[in-house]
Amino acid sequence: MLEEALAEIRAAASLEALQEIKVRFLGKKGRLTQAFKAMKGLDPEERKARGQELNRVKQAIEKALEEREAEIKAAELAAKLEREREDVSLPGLALAPGGFHVATQILDELVDVFRRMGYQAVTGPEAEDEFHNFDALNIPPHHPARDMWDTFWLEDGHLLRTHTSPMQVRYMEAHTPPFQIVVPGKVYRHEATDATHEAMFHQLEGLAVGEGITLAHLKGALLTMARALYGENAKVRLQPSFFPFVEPGVEFLVWWTDPRTGEGRWLEVGGAGMVHPAVFKAADDAREKAGLPRVYENVTGFAFGLGVERIAMLRYGIPDVRYFYSNRLAFLRQFPRP
Numbered sequence: 555m556l557e558e559a560l561a562e563i564r565a566a567a568s569l570e571a572l573q574e575i576k577v578r579f580l581g582k583k584g585r586l587t588q589a590f591k592a593m594k595g596l597d598p599e600e601r602k603a604r605g606q607e608l609n610r611v612k613q614a615i616e617k618a619l620e621e622r623e624a625e626i627k628a629a630e631l632a633a634k635l636e637r638e639r640e641d642v643s644l645p646g647l648a649l650a651p652g653g654f655h656v657a658t659q660i661l662d663e664l665v666d667v668f669r670r671m672g673y674q675a676v677t678g679p680e681a682e683d684e685f686h687n688f689d690a691l692n693i694p695p696h697h698p699a700r701d702m703w704d705t706f707w708l709e710d711g712h713l714l715r716t717h718t719s720p721m722q723v724r725y726m727e728a729h730t731p732p733f734q735i736v737v738p739g740k741v742y743r744h745e746a747t748d749a750t751h752e753a754m755f756h757q758l759e760g761l762a763v764g765e766g767i768t769l770a771h772l773k774g775a776l777l778t779m780a781r782a783l784y785g786e787n788a789k790v791r792l793q794p795s796f797f798p799f800v801e802p803g804v805e806f807l808v809w810w811t812d813p814r815t816g817e818g819r820w821l822e823v824g825g826a827g828m829v830h831p832a833v834f835k836a837a838d839d840a841r842e843k844a845g846l847p848r849v850y851e852n853v854t855g856f857a858f859g860l861g862v863e864r865i866a867m868l869r870y871g872i873p874d875v876r877y878f879y880s881n882r883l884a885f886l887r888q889f890p891r892p
Contacts, residue, residue, distance in 0.1 A: 555585060556611045563618045569626055576619055586612055656889035657756050657878055660866045661738050664758050667782040671775060673734040673760070678721040680740055684711045686720035690836035691799040704744040714742035718759035719799060722829070722857055725761065726837035730849045732764030738862075749874040756862035763829065763855030769802070772826055772856035780808045780823075783865065791820060800827025800857055814871050821868060824860030 559579050566572045579586050589608055593601045654662075665675050693700055703716035721737040737759035745751055762771065773792060780788040789809040797803040804827050811818040834850035842848055863875050870889070872878075877885050 556614055559615045560618050563622050566622055569623065572619060572623055572626065579615055580612065586615070654891045655886065656866050657862050659889065659891055661756055661758065661862045664862065664865070665736060665738055667779050668736045668760065671778060673736045676721065676725060676735050676737055677739055678724055678737060680715055681708060681712055682715040682720050684713065686723055687713060687715055690723040690833065691719055692830050692832040693798045697798065706742050706744045716743060717741050717859060718757045719857070719859060721759060722761050722833060723837050723840070726850060727840045731853050734762040736760050747876060749876065752875050752879065757859050758862060760858045761855060763853055765853055767854045767856060769828060769856065772858065776806050776826070776858065783869070784808065784810065795825060797825050797827060799830050799833050801830045803827035806858070810868050812871065823864060824858055826856065826858035829855040829857050
């Protein structure tokens with residue numbers, strides 16, 4: 555039995571074959587196990603000698619199995635290393651680099667324009683609470699203006715922010731004037747999509763607060779932005795509009811020349827205005843509740859918000875906002891970062 559087992563073990567070419575040999579000789583129904591069971595009918599002296607002999611056979615088989623298993627594993631490892639061997643002297647593979655989404659490019663450009671004007675870029679949470687998204691912005695419950703925003707509601711009074719304006723109050727709660735900030739980020743609207751509307755898009759919020767800030771400062775900042783984006787001949791126009799968190803409120807338009815036809819016309823880019831006193835009061839109330847001094851009673855400020863995809867559509871003549879997030883590489887590859 556031992557000679558037969560050792561011969562089969564030496565001939566085994568895989569771990570699976572080795573396992574079969576182990577079961578055949580050492581398993582519950584294996585030959586050696588059956589030999590142990592057959593000792594019951596022997597007298598004590600003969601059973602003792604027989605047991606010692608069978609134990610030596612068992613130990614020899616186990617040792618041979620262990621050694622052969624190590625040999626097979628070493629051979630398999632060597633074969634695997636040979637298969638996976640890499641010649642490091644060969645030239646590397648040329649991988650196609652990724653790129654920045656066109657919306658990201660425009661957003662980065664806008665942030666850079668305002669940084670050059672002395673603004674600081676800050677970010678805020680996309681999952682907002684109702685206080686910062688509505689109440690603190692002079693939009694209390696049941697206010698008709700809430701119908702202007704179709705909201706994705708979450709649990710416990712939270713929501714996906716409908717605009718970047720909540721960061722106005724969040725920033726004022728923790729900082730004292732004067733300051734100038736821009737807030738880039740995603741916003742969400744629960745509305746049907748079409749060529750000019752999407753459920754998710756990007757905005758850039760701007761806020762400047764200090765002593766003596768007027769609507770003229772707002773127009774100057776927007777004009778500087780328009781000329782940086784569209785050239786020195788760009789023009790900006792403000793026209794009255796309503797937004798609950800500014801007073802007076804305006805829409806700002808840019809004189810835009812269609813790159814396909816060469817025709818120029820006024821196009822709305824975003825909303826703006828002077829920060830409403832109720833917003834300053836909400837910020838001061840929150841500061842006072844946190845044990846901080848009230849600092850917004852004798853200052854003024856302006857705020858603005860614009861759609862980033864809208865800027866890209868004007869610049870490149872993109873006819874449909876849904877192109878931005880349809881994951882069509884043929885579209886996205888038209889806008890490589892320079």
